[in-house]
Amino acid sequence: MNRGAALIFALVVVLISSLFILAMGTFALQHLYLEQTESDYGTALYSAEAALNYELNKISRDPYQISGPTCAADNTSAGAYNGTLSNAPCSTVAFPNPSNDPVKVYVTHSDGVDPWLPGSNMIVWASGTHNGVSRRIEAFAGPEGLGDTYAIYGASSLTLNSTATINGNIGTAGTLTNNGLTSLNGTCFLETSSAAYNGVTPSWDTLRLPNATPWPTVSSVISTVFPESSGYPDPITYIAGHNDDFRTISPGITSIMSRDASGNLAPFDTQHFSASDPALNSTVFSDNHHWIVLIGDGSTAPNGMTRGSTLYFTHISLGPQDTLEILNNLPSGYPDSTGAFHGPVRIIVGPSGGTSTSPVIDLTKGNLITHDPHAAALTLYNATAGTAKLGDAVVTTMNDFNPSGGVQNVLPIILYAYNGPTDPSTLGIHVVGNLNLWGSLVADRIMVNGGNMTVTGNNPNQSQISDSRQYIVRYIIKSFWLERNPLANYGLGSR
Numbered sequence: 001m002n003r004g005a006a007l008i009f010a011l012v013v014v015l016i017s018s019l020f021i022l023a024m025g026t027f028a029l030q031h032l033y034l035e036q037t038e039s040d041y042g043t044a045l046y047s048a049e050a051a052l053n054y055e056l057n058k059i060s061r062d063p064y065q066i067s068g069p070t071c072a073a074d075n076t077s078a079g080a081y082n083g084t085l086s087n088a089p090c091s092t093v094a095f096p097n098p099s100n101d102p103v104k105v106y107v108t109h110s111d112g113v114d115p116w117l118p119g120s121n122m123i124v125w126a127s128g129t130h131n132g133v134s135r136r137i138e139a140f141a142g143p144e145g146l147g148d149t150y151a152i153y154g155a156s157s158l159t160l161n162s163t164a165t166i167n168g169n170i171g172t173a174g175t176l177t178n179n180g181l182t183s184l185n186g187t188c189f190l191e192t193s194s195a196a197y198n199g200v201t202p203s204w205d206t207l208r209l210p211n212a213t214p215w216p217t218v219s220s221v222i223s224t225v226f227p228e229s230s231g232y233p234d235p236i237t238y239i240a241g242h243n244d245d246f247r248t249i250s251p252g253i254t255s256i257m258s259r260d261a262s263g264n265l266a267p268f269d270t271q272h273f274s275a276s277d278p279a280l281n282s283t284v285f286s287d288n289h290h291w292i293v294l295i296g297d298g299s300t301a302p303n304g305m306t307r308g309s310t311l312y313f314t315h316i317s318l319g320p321q322d323t324l325e326i327l328n329n330l331p332s333g334y335p336d337s338t339g340a341f342h343g344p345v346r347i348i349v350g351p352s353g354g355t356s357t358s359p360v361i362d363l364t365k366g367n368l369i370t371h372d373p374h375a376a377a378l379t380l381y382n383a384t385a386g387t388a389k390l391g392d393a394v395v396t397t398m399n400d401f402n403p404s405g406g407v408q409n410v411l412p413i414i415l416y417a418y419n420g421p422t423d424p425s426t427l428g429i430h431v432v433g434n435l436n437l438w439g440s441l442v443a444d445r446i447m448v449n450g451g452n453m454t455v456t457g458n459n460p461n462q463s464q465i466s467d468s469r470q471y472i473v474r475y476i477i478k479s480f481w482l483e484r485n486p487l488a489n490y491g492l493g494s495r
Contacts, residue, residue, distance in 0.1 A: 040133040043101070045483075047128025048137045050085060051103035055124055056141060056475045058090045059107070063143065063472035065118040066227070073107050075115050077125070080106035101130045110140065117304045119143060119470050121478065139481045143472040146221070147377065147414035147440030151186065151457025154428075154446035155215060156421060161449045168440075168457025173212035178202050186457075215418045215442065216471075218383040219352055225469045226310075236350040236383045243312035243348075249297045255309040257293045259325070268292060290319075296328035298341030305468035308344035316349060317359070318366030318393060325369040326378050342371075344467045346379045353385060353419070360386030364432055368395045370412055377439040379470075382417040385426060388443075390415070391433030391451065410436045410456075417443040 055074060062071035071090040074081040081088065084100045103126065108114060110121040121142035127134055151168030152158060158170065159177040166182065171189035177198040187205045190196065191212040216224070222235040229238035246268075247255045253265065260266040294311060301307040308328075318324055328345040349360055361382055370378065382388045395411045417428040421444055428443025433451040440457050 040131045041135065043130040044128045044133045044135040045137070047101040047103050047130060048126045048135050049128075051081075051105040051126040051128060052124050052137060052139055054085055054088055054103075055081075055105045055107060055126065056477070058088075060472075060474035061090060063118065063475065073116060073118075074105055076108055077106055080104050080125075101128055103128050107141075110142075119305050119467055119472065122475075124477075136484045137481065138484055139477045140479045141475055142478045143470065144474050144476045145414075146215075146416050146442060146471050146473065148458050148473075149213075150189075150440060150442065151455045152441045152446060153213070153215075153443075155212070155418060155444045156424075157445045157447075159445075159447040161447065162451060162453065164448055164453040164455070166455050166457075168455065171213070217419045218348075218381045218416065219419070221381065221416070221471045222348065222383075225471050234352050236348065236352040239310065239312050239348050240350055244297065244309040245311055247297070247309065249295060249299070249309070253295065255295050255297065255311060257295060259291045259293060265293060291323040291325065293325040293327055294345050294347070296343040296345040298343040301468040306343040307468055308346060310346045310348065310469060312348050312350060314350065315360050316347070317362040318364075318368075320365045322366040323369060324363075324366065327371055328378065344379065344469075346381070346469055348381045348383065349388075350383045352383045358386055359389045359430075360384050361388035363393045364389050364391035366393050368393045368411060370395070370397045377412040377414045380413060380415045382415070382428070382443075383419060385419070385422070387427045387430050388415055388417050389430045389432060390435055390437070391431060395436065410438050412438045414439045415441050415443075420444065 058071050059065070059073050065072060082102070082104050084102055086100050105124065105126040107116045107122045107124050109116050110123060112123050116122045121140065124139045124141050125136070126138075127136040149169065150171050151166050152170045154172050154174070154176075156172070156174040157177070158172045158175075160182045161177070161179055162181065164182045165185070167185045169186040169189060170176075170184065171191060173191040173195050175196060175198045176188065176190070178200055182202065184202070184204045187207050188202070189207050189209055191209045193208070193210070195208070219235050222239060223229055226235060226238065228242075229235040232238040244255045249255060254267075256268050257265045258268045294309070296309045297307045299307045316324075326345050328342050361380070380388075390411075395409050397410050397412070415429060419428075422428065424445070427445050427447050429441050429446045431441075431446075431448040431453055435451070435453045435455075437453070437455045439455075441455065
């Protein structure tokens with residue numbers, strides 16, 4: 001009797017054990033399947049990200065899309081790249097594309113529909129598929145230019161001798177001197193092992209980089225964005241003879257004008273200023289009360305981008321009662337009172353080199369007027385050895401998008417004055433007095449003295465337009481990256 005009970009008990013134990021083992025096995029299999037599914041979804045996402053990085057890398061190798069089909073953008077869905085990254089054209093980077101999965105990637109204009117124009121913002125659409133699982137992402141991307149990484153960069157030295165608020169990154173590959181009064185809302189990059197603080201060591205976020213940024217000289221920038229200058233010994237010489245000074249933009253409107261007593265655009269006083277000697281210097285403004293207006297051409301260039309105006313001067317210097325107005329980058333469909341549309345304004349100060357240590361750009365007096373704080377910044381290149389001085393000029397930024405929104409006293413400008421290493425006694429940019437700047441300052445040596453300065457770099461409020469002469473370093477993700485579902489709705493597949 002006891003032996004029978006023991007047998008029954010043993011059978012029950014075996015049954016329970018078997019059920020437990022079966023349950024554990026089922027759980028293990030389900031967990032394994034779940035892990036495999038999660039792995040497939042993760043791997044598909046990695047492939048999509050690899051495709052996105054591939055597309056940006058490829059386009060960055062030919063930022064202006066002028067070398068033919070080799071590194072051409074995969075423009076619109078109809079022109080998407082479908083395949084594996086191991087066979088993708090124009091790629092020298094080993095992208096982590098797991099299992100060599102198939103991907104699809106293309107770009108569009110930032111509206112998500114129209115074809116993308118080189119030099120402008122874009123939406124990058126990418127998908128990756130792994131073991132039947134597809135995931136689709138999109139990212140808002142655009143060009144990174146000379147003024148996008150740093151608010152202020154002094155290659156050999158950056159000296160901050162007055163109260164300053166800097167919203168953005170600063171950097172140097174040499175010496176950074178700070179008197180302890182600067183507020184930095186960003187990161188200070190010390191490039192190379194020899195870069196160092198001099199004097200007070202600030203409590204900023206500091207990051208050391210192994211290599212210095214390879215800034216191009218102004219001449220190199222001009223030769224890149226004006227390839228037609230290649231036959232000249234110096235690209236700046238080409239600009240001196242092939243600029244847009246006094247070019248007709250529309251009937252009655254030229255790139256350099258003035259304003260009459262009623263505030264209307266009028267021909268400039270060519271008695272002191274002529275196309276044969278385009279120099280805004282002390283002679284031009286010797287009697288003060290001059291009002292000069294520089295106007296950007298808003299027409300479309302042959303490459304489909306905004307043409308803009310490229311103006312060449314040997315000096316820019318304002319007297320106490322002078323006014324310099326930059327009329328550029330009004331929004332599409334927003335003409336001024338004359339019916340003209342406006343594009344970017346680029347100012348190039350030359351000739352190249354020289355030994356002058358006196359300011360060739362002096363914006364420390366007079367009045368500066370720009371249009372709309374959200375317009376793309378004025379680009380000012382100094383190719384000379386002279387100093388560019390900024391400071392106490394009265395700045396007024398008209399709110400053209402919203403005339404009832406008042407004005408803001410900010411100067412949207414990218415001042416680029418890097419021409420290689422310079423003599424320690426020479427300053428590329430010298431800021432004196434008060435300044436509220438939206439944009440970027442780049443030179444070999446920069447000093448800030450006196451007054452209160454605020455610099456806001458890489459301002460997200462400033463618009464990005466398709467500038468036909470914009471210097472592009474590369475294309476990067478600008479603001480957002482997200483996943484789109486359901487995937488099947490976009491023809492990219494689903495599980």
